[in-house]
Amino acid sequence: MRKIDSRVITDAVKDMCIEAAIFLGDDVKNRIKKSIETEKSETGKNILNILLENADKAEQKNIPICQDTGMAVFFVKVGQDVIVEGETLTEAINRGVSEGYAEGYLRKSVVSPIDRVNTKDNTPAVIHYDFIKGDRIEIEFAAKGFGSENMSALKMLKPSDGIEGIKKFVVETVSQAGPNPCPPTVIGVGIGGTMDKCCEIAKKALFRELGQHNEDESIAKLEKEILEEINNLGIGPQGFGGSTTSLGVNIETYPTHIAGLPVAVNVNCHASRHKKAII
Structure with missing residues:
Protein backbone atom coordinates (compact mmCIF):
# COMPACT_ATOMS: atom_id res chain seq x y z
CA MET A 1 0.00 0.00 0.00
CA ARG A 2 1.46 3.36 -1.06
CA LYS A 3 0.92 6.45 1.07
CA ILE A 4 0.74 9.93 -0.50
CA ASP A 5 0.77 13.13 1.52
CA SER A 6 -2.19 15.30 0.54
CA ARG A 7 0.18 18.27 0.19
CA VAL A 8 1.78 16.59 -2.84
CA ILE A 9 -1.62 16.50 -4.53
CA THR A 10 -2.39 20.10 -3.56
CA ASP A 11 0.91 21.35 -5.03
CA ALA A 12 0.36 19.43 -8.27
CA VAL A 13 -3.16 20.83 -8.67
CA LYS A 14 -1.99 24.37 -7.89
CA ASP A 15 0.65 24.18 -10.63
CA MET A 16 -1.82 22.71 -13.13
CA CYS A 17 -4.30 25.53 -12.58
CA ILE A 18 -1.67 28.22 -13.15
CA GLU A 19 0.03 26.57 -16.13
CA ALA A 20 -3.19 25.71 -17.95
CA ALA A 21 -4.35 29.33 -17.73
CA ILE A 22 -1.14 30.66 -19.26
CA PHE A 23 0.20 28.02 -21.66
CA LEU A 24 -2.05 26.90 -24.51
CA GLY A 25 -1.41 23.24 -25.34
CA ASP A 26 0.59 22.27 -28.42
CA ASP A 27 -2.35 20.21 -29.71
CA VAL A 28 -4.50 23.35 -29.92
CA LYS A 29 -1.76 25.59 -31.32
CA ASN A 30 -0.86 23.03 -33.97
CA ARG A 31 -4.48 22.66 -35.03
CA ILE A 32 -4.86 26.44 -35.32
CA LYS A 33 -1.70 26.59 -37.47
CA LYS A 34 -3.07 23.83 -39.69
CA SER A 35 -6.40 25.66 -39.95
CA ILE A 36 -4.64 28.81 -41.19
CA GLU A 37 -3.44 26.82 -44.20
CA THR A 38 -6.95 25.66 -45.09
CA GLU A 39 -9.05 28.68 -44.02
CA LYS A 40 -10.75 30.18 -47.08
CA SER A 41 -11.50 33.60 -45.57
CA GLU A 42 -8.73 36.20 -45.32
CA THR A 43 -10.47 37.68 -42.29
CA GLY A 44 -10.59 34.20 -40.80
CA LYS A 45 -6.86 33.70 -41.43
CA ASN A 46 -6.11 37.02 -39.74
CA ILE A 47 -8.14 36.09 -36.68
CA LEU A 48 -6.47 32.68 -36.38
CA ASN A 49 -3.09 34.42 -36.51
CA ILE A 50 -4.24 36.82 -33.77
CA LEU A 51 -5.24 33.83 -31.60
CA LEU A 52 -1.73 32.41 -31.98
CA GLU A 53 -0.22 35.80 -31.22
CA ASN A 54 -2.37 36.05 -28.10
CA ALA A 55 -1.13 32.63 -26.96
CA ASP A 56 2.47 33.70 -27.52
CA LYS A 57 1.96 36.96 -25.60
CA ALA A 58 0.43 35.04 -22.69
CA GLU A 59 3.53 32.84 -22.48
CA GLN A 60 5.96 35.75 -22.83
CA LYS A 61 4.25 37.92 -20.23
CA ASN A 62 3.22 35.02 -17.97
CA ILE A 63 -0.43 36.08 -17.92
CA PRO A 64 -3.64 34.14 -18.66
CA ILE A 65 -4.68 33.47 -22.26
CA CYS A 66 -8.19 34.72 -21.44
CA GLN A 67 -9.77 36.75 -18.65
CA ASP A 68 -12.24 33.89 -18.03
CA THR A 69 -9.97 31.44 -16.24
CA GLY A 70 -12.91 29.09 -15.90
CA MET A 71 -14.44 26.73 -13.43
CA ALA A 72 -12.06 23.96 -12.35
CA VAL A 73 -13.05 20.52 -13.66
CA PHE A 74 -11.18 17.32 -12.82
CA PHE A 75 -11.22 13.71 -13.91
CA VAL A 76 -9.29 11.69 -11.33
CA LYS A 77 -8.23 8.03 -11.49
CA VAL A 78 -7.39 6.67 -8.04
CA GLY A 79 -5.31 3.53 -7.62
CA GLN A 80 -6.85 1.03 -5.22
CA ASP A 81 -3.45 0.62 -3.51
CA VAL A 82 -3.15 4.30 -2.55
CA ILE A 83 -3.86 5.95 0.79
CA VAL A 84 -3.99 9.75 0.94
CA GLU A 85 -2.72 11.01 4.27
CA GLY A 86 -3.62 14.38 5.77
CA GLU A 87 -6.59 15.92 4.01
CA THR A 88 -8.99 13.88 1.92
CA LEU A 89 -8.35 13.71 -1.82
CA THR A 90 -11.26 16.07 -2.48
CA GLU A 91 -10.01 18.54 0.13
CA ALA A 92 -6.49 18.40 -1.31
CA ILE A 93 -7.74 19.11 -4.83
CA ASN A 94 -9.92 22.02 -3.73
CA ARG A 95 -7.06 23.47 -1.70
CA GLY A 96 -4.87 23.27 -4.80
CA VAL A 97 -7.48 25.16 -6.81
CA SER A 98 -7.79 27.81 -4.10
CA GLU A 99 -4.02 28.33 -3.89
CA GLY A 100 -3.49 28.18 -7.64
CA TYR A 101 -6.11 30.78 -8.46
CA ALA A 102 -4.76 33.05 -5.72
CA GLU A 103 -1.04 32.70 -6.50
CA GLY A 104 -1.62 32.84 -10.25
CA TYR A 105 -3.81 35.95 -9.98
CA LEU A 106 -6.51 34.08 -11.88
CA ARG A 107 -10.06 35.41 -11.94
CA LYS A 108 -12.26 33.76 -9.33
CA SER A 109 -15.57 33.14 -11.06
CA VAL A 110 -17.44 30.67 -8.86
CA VAL A 111 -20.61 31.89 -7.13
CA SER A 112 -23.56 30.35 -5.33
CA PRO A 113 -26.25 29.64 -7.95
CA ILE A 114 -29.18 31.63 -6.54
CA ASP A 115 -27.89 34.63 -4.59
CA ARG A 116 -24.67 34.84 -6.72
CA VAL A 117 -22.27 35.27 -3.79
CA ASN A 118 -18.66 34.67 -4.87
CA THR A 119 -16.84 31.85 -3.04
CA LYS A 120 -13.67 33.99 -3.40
CA ASP A 121 -11.24 31.19 -4.30
CA ASN A 122 -12.84 29.51 -7.35
CA THR A 123 -13.89 26.47 -5.35
CA PRO A 124 -15.54 24.06 -5.15
CA ALA A 125 -14.16 22.26 -8.18
CA VAL A 126 -16.20 19.74 -10.18
CA ILE A 127 -14.49 16.38 -9.64
CA HIS A 128 -15.22 13.06 -11.36
CA TYR A 129 -13.63 9.98 -9.80
CA ASP A 130 -12.77 6.57 -11.21
CA PHE A 131 -10.97 3.77 -9.39
CA ILE A 132 -8.23 1.74 -11.04
CA LYS A 133 -5.70 -0.93 -10.16
CA GLY A 134 -2.27 0.20 -9.01
CA ASP A 135 -0.67 2.64 -6.60
CA ARG A 136 -0.84 5.98 -8.36
CA ILE A 137 -3.27 8.85 -8.85
CA GLU A 138 -3.86 10.35 -12.30
CA ILE A 139 -5.32 13.86 -12.29
CA GLU A 140 -6.65 15.60 -15.39
CA PHE A 141 -7.65 19.25 -15.12
CA ALA A 142 -9.54 21.62 -17.39
CA ALA A 143 -10.36 25.28 -16.88
CA LYS A 144 -13.88 25.53 -18.32
CA GLY A 145 -14.98 29.00 -19.36
CA PHE A 146 -18.70 29.67 -19.42
Missing part, protein backbone atom coordinates in the same frame (compact mmCIF):
# COMPACT_ATOMS: atom_id res chain seq x y z
CA GLY A 147 -19.02 31.64 -22.63
CA SER A 148 -18.76 28.23 -24.25
CA GLU A 149 -20.27 26.13 -21.45
CA ASN A 150 -23.48 28.12 -21.75
CA MET A 151 -23.80 27.02 -25.38
CA SER A 152 -23.81 23.33 -24.46
CA ALA A 153 -26.91 21.15 -24.77
CA LEU A 154 -28.45 17.75 -23.99
CA LYS A 155 -31.14 15.94 -25.95
CA MET A 156 -32.80 12.63 -25.22
CA LEU A 157 -33.13 11.26 -28.73
CA LYS A 158 -35.14 8.19 -29.68
CA PRO A 159 -33.17 5.16 -30.85
CA SER A 160 -34.91 5.49 -34.21
CA ASP A 161 -33.27 8.92 -34.68
CA GLY A 162 -30.02 7.07 -35.27
CA ILE A 163 -26.78 8.48 -36.64
CA GLU A 164 -28.51 11.17 -38.68
CA GLY A 165 -30.38 12.38 -35.60
CA ILE A 166 -27.11 12.60 -33.67
CA LYS A 167 -25.42 14.57 -36.47
CA LYS A 168 -28.37 16.93 -36.79
CA PHE A 169 -28.47 17.72 -33.07
CA VAL A 170 -24.72 18.35 -32.77
CA VAL A 171 -24.56 20.58 -35.85
CA GLU A 172 -27.72 22.49 -34.84
CA THR A 173 -26.26 23.11 -31.37
CA VAL A 174 -23.10 24.63 -32.88
CA SER A 175 -25.14 26.61 -35.41
CA GLN A 176 -27.38 28.10 -32.72
CA ALA A 177 -24.33 28.97 -30.61
CA GLY A 178 -22.99 31.10 -33.48
CA PRO A 179 -20.18 33.42 -32.36
CA ASN A 180 -21.01 33.23 -28.64
CA PRO A 181 -18.52 30.48 -27.63
CA CYS A 182 -15.53 32.27 -29.26
CA PRO A 183 -14.99 29.96 -32.22
CA PRO A 184 -13.12 28.09 -33.52
CA THR A 185 -14.52 25.72 -30.94
CA VAL A 186 -13.67 22.26 -29.71
CA ILE A 187 -16.77 20.08 -29.48
CA GLY A 188 -17.11 17.27 -26.96
CA VAL A 189 -19.94 14.85 -27.67
CA GLY A 190 -21.30 12.20 -25.33
CA ILE A 191 -23.54 9.45 -26.69
CA GLY A 192 -25.30 6.93 -24.45
CA GLY A 193 -25.61 6.22 -20.76
CA THR A 194 -28.20 8.13 -18.75
CA MET A 195 -28.68 11.89 -19.03
CA ASP A 196 -26.07 12.57 -16.33
CA LYS A 197 -23.54 10.03 -17.64
CA CYS A 198 -23.99 11.39 -21.15
CA CYS A 199 -23.05 14.90 -20.03
CA GLU A 200 -20.08 13.56 -18.07
CA ILE A 201 -18.56 11.75 -21.05
CA ALA A 202 -19.18 14.76 -23.30
CA LYS A 203 -17.04 16.77 -20.87
CA LYS A 204 -14.45 13.97 -20.74
CA ALA A 205 -14.21 14.08 -24.54
CA LEU A 206 -12.82 17.63 -24.30
CA PHE A 207 -9.81 16.30 -22.38
CA ARG A 208 -8.65 14.25 -25.36
CA GLU A 209 -5.95 15.99 -27.37
CA LEU A 210 -6.96 17.35 -30.74
CA GLY A 211 -6.01 14.99 -33.53
CA GLN A 212 -6.54 11.88 -31.41
CA HIS A 213 -9.67 10.20 -32.71
CA ASN A 214 -11.87 7.65 -30.97
CA GLU A 215 -10.34 4.16 -31.09
CA ASP A 216 -13.56 2.81 -32.63
CA GLU A 217 -13.19 3.40 -36.37
CA SER A 218 -16.91 3.98 -36.88
CA ILE A 219 -16.95 6.63 -34.15
CA ALA A 220 -13.77 8.22 -35.54
CA LYS A 221 -15.50 8.41 -38.91
CA LEU A 222 -18.49 10.10 -37.28
CA GLU A 223 -16.18 12.65 -35.62
CA LYS A 224 -14.74 13.60 -39.00
CA GLU A 225 -18.15 13.79 -40.68
CA ILE A 226 -19.63 16.04 -38.00
CA LEU A 227 -16.56 18.31 -38.04
CA GLU A 228 -16.91 18.73 -41.79
CA GLU A 229 -20.59 19.65 -41.47
CA ILE A 230 -19.83 22.14 -38.69
CA ASN A 231 -17.10 23.82 -40.72
CA ASN A 232 -19.51 24.13 -43.64
CA LEU A 233 -21.76 26.34 -41.49
CA GLY A 234 -19.62 29.37 -42.36
CA ILE A 235 -19.57 30.83 -38.83
CA GLY A 236 -15.78 30.97 -38.91
CA PRO A 237 -13.19 32.26 -36.44
CA GLN A 238 -14.81 34.48 -33.80
CA GLY A 239 -18.00 34.42 -35.88
CA PHE A 240 -16.67 36.64 -38.70
CA GLY A 241 -17.20 33.99 -41.37
CA GLY A 242 -14.94 31.33 -42.77
CA SER A 243 -14.34 27.60 -42.97
CA THR A 244 -12.90 27.11 -39.47
CA THR A 245 -15.83 27.06 -37.07
CA SER A 246 -14.45 24.17 -35.03
CA LEU A 247 -10.97 22.76 -34.51
CA GLY A 248 -12.16 19.29 -33.63
CA VAL A 249 -15.02 17.02 -32.61
CA ASN A 250 -14.29 14.41 -29.93
CA ILE A 251 -16.92 11.76 -29.25
CA GLU A 252 -17.16 9.40 -26.28
CA THR A 253 -19.81 6.68 -25.97
CA TYR A 254 -21.31 4.58 -23.18
CA PRO A 255 -23.85 1.71 -23.31
CA THR A 256 -27.43 2.88 -22.85
CA HIS A 257 -30.96 1.54 -22.35
CA ILE A 258 -32.79 -0.10 -25.26
CA ALA A 259 -35.35 2.74 -25.17
CA GLY A 260 -32.86 5.62 -25.17
CA LEU A 261 -30.28 7.54 -27.17
CA PRO A 262 -29.02 10.43 -25.00
CA VAL A 263 -26.70 12.89 -26.75
CA ALA A 264 -24.82 15.72 -25.02
CA VAL A 265 -22.82 18.45 -26.71
CA ASN A 266 -20.23 20.20 -24.56
CA VAL A 267 -18.86 23.26 -26.34
CA ASN A 268 -15.42 24.66 -25.62
CA CYS A 269 -13.80 27.83 -26.99
CA HIS A 270 -10.54 27.68 -28.95
CA ALA A 271 -8.62 27.99 -25.66
CA SER A 272 -9.11 24.33 -24.76
CA ARG A 273 -7.06 24.38 -21.55
CA HIS A 274 -6.24 21.02 -20.03
CA LYS A 275 -3.33 19.51 -18.07
CA LYS A 276 -2.47 16.09 -16.68
CA ALA A 277 -0.41 14.98 -13.71
CA ILE A 278 0.48 11.51 -12.46
CA ILE A 279 1.38 11.13 -8.79
Whole structure:
Protein backbone atom coordinates (compact mmCIF):
# COMPACT_ATOMS: atom_id res chain seq x y z
CA MET A 1 0.00 0.00 0.00
CA ARG A 2 1.46 3.36 -1.06
CA LYS A 3 0.92 6.45 1.07
CA ILE A 4 0.74 9.93 -0.50
CA ASP A 5 0.77 13.13 1.52
CA SER A 6 -2.19 15.30 0.54
CA ARG A 7 0.18 18.27 0.19
CA VAL A 8 1.78 16.59 -2.84
CA ILE A 9 -1.62 16.50 -4.53
CA THR A 10 -2.39 20.10 -3.56
CA ASP A 11 0.91 21.35 -5.03
CA ALA A 12 0.36 19.43 -8.27
CA VAL A 13 -3.16 20.83 -8.67
CA LYS A 14 -1.99 24.37 -7.89
CA ASP A 15 0.65 24.18 -10.63
CA MET A 16 -1.82 22.71 -13.13
CA CYS A 17 -4.30 25.53 -12.58
CA ILE A 18 -1.67 28.22 -13.15
CA GLU A 19 0.03 26.57 -16.13
CA ALA A 20 -3.19 25.71 -17.95
CA ALA A 21 -4.35 29.33 -17.73
CA ILE A 22 -1.14 30.66 -19.26
CA PHE A 23 0.20 28.02 -21.66
CA LEU A 24 -2.05 26.90 -24.51
CA GLY A 25 -1.41 23.24 -25.34
CA ASP A 26 0.59 22.27 -28.42
CA ASP A 27 -2.35 20.21 -29.71
CA VAL A 28 -4.50 23.35 -29.92
CA LYS A 29 -1.76 25.59 -31.32
CA ASN A 30 -0.86 23.03 -33.97
CA ARG A 31 -4.48 22.66 -35.03
CA ILE A 32 -4.86 26.44 -35.32
CA LYS A 33 -1.70 26.59 -37.47
CA LYS A 34 -3.07 23.83 -39.69
CA SER A 35 -6.40 25.66 -39.95
CA ILE A 36 -4.64 28.81 -41.19
CA GLU A 37 -3.44 26.82 -44.20
CA THR A 38 -6.95 25.66 -45.09
CA GLU A 39 -9.05 28.68 -44.02
CA LYS A 40 -10.75 30.18 -47.08
CA SER A 41 -11.50 33.60 -45.57
CA GLU A 42 -8.73 36.20 -45.32
CA THR A 43 -10.47 37.68 -42.29
CA GLY A 44 -10.59 34.20 -40.80
CA LYS A 45 -6.86 33.70 -41.43
CA ASN A 46 -6.11 37.02 -39.74
CA ILE A 47 -8.14 36.09 -36.68
CA LEU A 48 -6.47 32.68 -36.38
CA ASN A 49 -3.09 34.42 -36.51
CA ILE A 50 -4.24 36.82 -33.77
CA LEU A 51 -5.24 33.83 -31.60
CA LEU A 52 -1.73 32.41 -31.98
CA GLU A 53 -0.22 35.80 -31.22
CA ASN A 54 -2.37 36.05 -28.10
CA ALA A 55 -1.13 32.63 -26.96
CA ASP A 56 2.47 33.70 -27.52
CA LYS A 57 1.96 36.96 -25.60
CA ALA A 58 0.43 35.04 -22.69
CA GLU A 59 3.53 32.84 -22.48
CA GLN A 60 5.96 35.75 -22.83
CA LYS A 61 4.25 37.92 -20.23
CA ASN A 62 3.22 35.02 -17.97
CA ILE A 63 -0.43 36.08 -17.92
CA PRO A 64 -3.64 34.14 -18.66
CA ILE A 65 -4.68 33.47 -22.26
CA CYS A 66 -8.19 34.72 -21.44
CA GLN A 67 -9.77 36.75 -18.65
CA ASP A 68 -12.24 33.89 -18.03
CA THR A 69 -9.97 31.44 -16.24
CA GLY A 70 -12.91 29.09 -15.90
CA MET A 71 -14.44 26.73 -13.43
CA ALA A 72 -12.06 23.96 -12.35
CA VAL A 73 -13.05 20.52 -13.66
CA PHE A 74 -11.18 17.32 -12.82
CA PHE A 75 -11.22 13.71 -13.91
CA VAL A 76 -9.29 11.69 -11.33
CA LYS A 77 -8.23 8.03 -11.49
CA VAL A 78 -7.39 6.67 -8.04
CA GLY A 79 -5.31 3.53 -7.62
CA GLN A 80 -6.85 1.03 -5.22
CA ASP A 81 -3.45 0.62 -3.51
CA VAL A 82 -3.15 4.30 -2.55
CA ILE A 83 -3.86 5.95 0.79
CA VAL A 84 -3.99 9.75 0.94
CA GLU A 85 -2.72 11.01 4.27
CA GLY A 86 -3.62 14.38 5.77
CA GLU A 87 -6.59 15.92 4.01
CA THR A 88 -8.99 13.88 1.92
CA LEU A 89 -8.35 13.71 -1.82
CA THR A 90 -11.26 16.07 -2.48
CA GLU A 91 -10.01 18.54 0.13
CA ALA A 92 -6.49 18.40 -1.31
CA ILE A 93 -7.74 19.11 -4.83
CA ASN A 94 -9.92 22.02 -3.73
CA ARG A 95 -7.06 23.47 -1.70
CA GLY A 96 -4.87 23.27 -4.80
CA VAL A 97 -7.48 25.16 -6.81
CA SER A 98 -7.79 27.81 -4.10
CA GLU A 99 -4.02 28.33 -3.89
CA GLY A 100 -3.49 28.18 -7.64
CA TYR A 101 -6.11 30.78 -8.46
CA ALA A 102 -4.76 33.05 -5.72
CA GLU A 103 -1.04 32.70 -6.50
CA GLY A 104 -1.62 32.84 -10.25
CA TYR A 105 -3.81 35.95 -9.98
CA LEU A 106 -6.51 34.08 -11.88
CA ARG A 107 -10.06 35.41 -11.94
CA LYS A 108 -12.26 33.76 -9.33
CA SER A 109 -15.57 33.14 -11.06
CA VAL A 110 -17.44 30.67 -8.86
CA VAL A 111 -20.61 31.89 -7.13
CA SER A 112 -23.56 30.35 -5.33
CA PRO A 113 -26.25 29.64 -7.95
CA ILE A 114 -29.18 31.63 -6.54
CA ASP A 115 -27.89 34.63 -4.59
CA ARG A 116 -24.67 34.84 -6.72
CA VAL A 117 -22.27 35.27 -3.79
CA ASN A 118 -18.66 34.67 -4.87
CA THR A 119 -16.84 31.85 -3.04
CA LYS A 120 -13.67 33.99 -3.40
CA ASP A 121 -11.24 31.19 -4.30
CA ASN A 122 -12.84 29.51 -7.35
CA THR A 123 -13.89 26.47 -5.35
CA PRO A 124 -15.54 24.06 -5.15
CA ALA A 125 -14.16 22.26 -8.18
CA VAL A 126 -16.20 19.74 -10.18
CA ILE A 127 -14.49 16.38 -9.64
CA HIS A 128 -15.22 13.06 -11.36
CA TYR A 129 -13.63 9.98 -9.80
CA ASP A 130 -12.77 6.57 -11.21
CA PHE A 131 -10.97 3.77 -9.39
CA ILE A 132 -8.23 1.74 -11.04
CA LYS A 133 -5.70 -0.93 -10.16
CA GLY A 134 -2.27 0.20 -9.01
CA ASP A 135 -0.67 2.64 -6.60
CA ARG A 136 -0.84 5.98 -8.36
CA ILE A 137 -3.27 8.85 -8.85
CA GLU A 138 -3.86 10.35 -12.30
CA ILE A 139 -5.32 13.86 -12.29
CA GLU A 140 -6.65 15.60 -15.39
CA PHE A 141 -7.65 19.25 -15.12
CA ALA A 142 -9.54 21.62 -17.39
CA ALA A 143 -10.36 25.28 -16.88
CA LYS A 144 -13.88 25.53 -18.32
CA GLY A 145 -14.98 29.00 -19.36
CA PHE A 146 -18.70 29.67 -19.42
CA GLY A 147 -19.02 31.64 -22.63
CA SER A 148 -18.76 28.23 -24.25
CA GLU A 149 -20.27 26.13 -21.45
CA ASN A 150 -23.48 28.12 -21.75
CA MET A 151 -23.80 27.02 -25.38
CA SER A 152 -23.81 23.33 -24.46
CA ALA A 153 -26.91 21.15 -24.77
CA LEU A 154 -28.45 17.75 -23.99
CA LYS A 155 -31.14 15.94 -25.95
CA MET A 156 -32.80 12.63 -25.22
CA LEU A 157 -33.13 11.26 -28.73
CA LYS A 158 -35.14 8.19 -29.68
CA PRO A 159 -33.17 5.16 -30.85
CA SER A 160 -34.91 5.49 -34.21
CA ASP A 161 -33.27 8.92 -34.68
CA GLY A 162 -30.02 7.07 -35.27
CA ILE A 163 -26.78 8.48 -36.64
CA GLU A 164 -28.51 11.17 -38.68
CA GLY A 165 -30.38 12.38 -35.60
CA ILE A 166 -27.11 12.60 -33.67
CA LYS A 167 -25.42 14.57 -36.47
CA LYS A 168 -28.37 16.93 -36.79
CA PHE A 169 -28.47 17.72 -33.07
CA VAL A 170 -24.72 18.35 -32.77
CA VAL A 171 -24.56 20.58 -35.85
CA GLU A 172 -27.72 22.49 -34.84
CA THR A 173 -26.26 23.11 -31.37
CA VAL A 174 -23.10 24.63 -32.88
CA SER A 175 -25.14 26.61 -35.41
CA GLN A 176 -27.38 28.10 -32.72
CA ALA A 177 -24.33 28.97 -30.61
CA GLY A 178 -22.99 31.10 -33.48
CA PRO A 179 -20.18 33.42 -32.36
CA ASN A 180 -21.01 33.23 -28.64
CA PRO A 181 -18.52 30.48 -27.63
CA CYS A 182 -15.53 32.27 -29.26
CA PRO A 183 -14.99 29.96 -32.22
CA PRO A 184 -13.12 28.09 -33.52
CA THR A 185 -14.52 25.72 -30.94
CA VAL A 186 -13.67 22.26 -29.71
CA ILE A 187 -16.77 20.08 -29.48
CA GLY A 188 -17.11 17.27 -26.96
CA VAL A 189 -19.94 14.85 -27.67
CA GLY A 190 -21.30 12.20 -25.33
CA ILE A 191 -23.54 9.45 -26.69
CA GLY A 192 -25.30 6.93 -24.45
CA GLY A 193 -25.61 6.22 -20.76
CA THR A 194 -28.20 8.13 -18.75
CA MET A 195 -28.68 11.89 -19.03
CA ASP A 196 -26.07 12.57 -16.33
CA LYS A 197 -23.54 10.03 -17.64
CA CYS A 198 -23.99 11.39 -21.15
CA CYS A 199 -23.05 14.90 -20.03
CA GLU A 200 -20.08 13.56 -18.07
CA ILE A 201 -18.56 11.75 -21.05
CA ALA A 202 -19.18 14.76 -23.30
CA LYS A 203 -17.04 16.77 -20.87
CA LYS A 204 -14.45 13.97 -20.74
CA ALA A 205 -14.21 14.08 -24.54
CA LEU A 206 -12.82 17.63 -24.30
CA PHE A 207 -9.81 16.30 -22.38
CA ARG A 208 -8.65 14.25 -25.36
CA GLU A 209 -5.95 15.99 -27.37
CA LEU A 210 -6.96 17.35 -30.74
CA GLY A 211 -6.01 14.99 -33.53
CA GLN A 212 -6.54 11.88 -31.41
CA HIS A 213 -9.67 10.20 -32.71
CA ASN A 214 -11.87 7.65 -30.97
CA GLU A 215 -10.34 4.16 -31.09
CA ASP A 216 -13.56 2.81 -32.63
CA GLU A 217 -13.19 3.40 -36.37
CA SER A 218 -16.91 3.98 -36.88
CA ILE A 219 -16.95 6.63 -34.15
CA ALA A 220 -13.77 8.22 -35.54
CA LYS A 221 -15.50 8.41 -38.91
CA LEU A 222 -18.49 10.10 -37.28
CA GLU A 223 -16.18 12.65 -35.62
CA LYS A 224 -14.74 13.60 -39.00
CA GLU A 225 -18.15 13.79 -40.68
CA ILE A 226 -19.63 16.04 -38.00
CA LEU A 227 -16.56 18.31 -38.04
CA GLU A 228 -16.91 18.73 -41.79
CA GLU A 229 -20.59 19.65 -41.47
CA ILE A 230 -19.83 22.14 -38.69
CA ASN A 231 -17.10 23.82 -40.72
CA ASN A 232 -19.51 24.13 -43.64
CA LEU A 233 -21.76 26.34 -41.49
CA GLY A 234 -19.62 29.37 -42.36
CA ILE A 235 -19.57 30.83 -38.83
CA GLY A 236 -15.78 30.97 -38.91
CA PRO A 237 -13.19 32.26 -36.44
CA GLN A 238 -14.81 34.48 -33.80
CA GLY A 239 -18.00 34.42 -35.88
CA PHE A 240 -16.67 36.64 -38.70
CA GLY A 241 -17.20 33.99 -41.37
CA GLY A 242 -14.94 31.33 -42.77
CA SER A 243 -14.34 27.60 -42.97
CA THR A 244 -12.90 27.11 -39.47
CA THR A 245 -15.83 27.06 -37.07
CA SER A 246 -14.45 24.17 -35.03
CA LEU A 247 -10.97 22.76 -34.51
CA GLY A 248 -12.16 19.29 -33.63
CA VAL A 249 -15.02 17.02 -32.61
CA ASN A 250 -14.29 14.41 -29.93
CA ILE A 251 -16.92 11.76 -29.25
CA GLU A 252 -17.16 9.40 -26.28
CA THR A 253 -19.81 6.68 -25.97
CA TYR A 254 -21.31 4.58 -23.18
CA PRO A 255 -23.85 1.71 -23.31
CA THR A 256 -27.43 2.88 -22.85
CA HIS A 257 -30.96 1.54 -22.35
CA ILE A 258 -32.79 -0.10 -25.26
CA ALA A 259 -35.35 2.74 -25.17
CA GLY A 260 -32.86 5.62 -25.17
CA LEU A 261 -30.28 7.54 -27.17
CA PRO A 262 -29.02 10.43 -25.00
CA VAL A 263 -26.70 12.89 -26.75
CA ALA A 264 -24.82 15.72 -25.02
CA VAL A 265 -22.82 18.45 -26.71
CA ASN A 266 -20.23 20.20 -24.56
CA VAL A 267 -18.86 23.26 -26.34
CA ASN A 268 -15.42 24.66 -25.62
CA CYS A 269 -13.80 27.83 -26.99
CA HIS A 270 -10.54 27.68 -28.95
CA ALA A 271 -8.62 27.99 -25.66
CA SER A 272 -9.11 24.33 -24.76
CA ARG A 273 -7.06 24.38 -21.55
CA HIS A 274 -6.24 21.02 -20.03
CA LYS A 275 -3.33 19.51 -18.07
CA LYS A 276 -2.47 16.09 -16.68
CA ALA A 277 -0.41 14.98 -13.71
CA ILE A 278 0.48 11.51 -12.46
CA ILE A 279 1.38 11.13 -8.79
